[in-house]
Amino acid sequence: MQSFPINYLALLVAALVRMVVGALWYSPALFVKQWLALVNQTPEDMKAGMAKNIVTDLIGSFIMAFVLVHAVHYAGATTVGQGVAVGFFNWLGFIATVTLSTVNYEKRPFALWVLNNGYQLITLLIMGAIVAVWR
Secondary structure, three states: OOOOOOOHHHHHHHHHHHHHHHHHHOOOOOOHHHHHHHHOOOHHHHHOOHHHHHHHHHHHHHHHHHHHHHHHHHHOOOOHHHHHHHHHHHHHHHHHHHHHHHHHHOOOOHHHHHHHHHHHHHHHHHHHHHHHHOO
16 A cells, blocks of 8 residues: 555544534434434434444544545545545445445435435535645
8 A cells, every 4th residue: 555644633623524514414403303203213312322422433533534535645636626526436435325225225214314425425525625635
């Protein structure tokens, strides 16, 4: 694998931005009511184990940002538009397809796929822009 310098501050900011967008996306101001209904949970169910879930999501966000830094580098992306494109194609190829299969096999509503993938798409677009420009 090709070695190159990584801007760990950009990686950290990208991961934290993903967490902030997630907190907003799944908040009462946006989509938490719809999400709770689609996964058949109550607010109390959601709050149970929240600390563990946040830590797990934070670790996943760092891993996602680290891998995205590599995808952006290998694509040669250096502009906002190029970073957004890398984020989009990573979402399309790896997240959208896998989660669509999961929703289908688990017989979950397509609306759940749309809601969750809206969040994943938006965060990957933003993260791709951050790590492409902030080298």
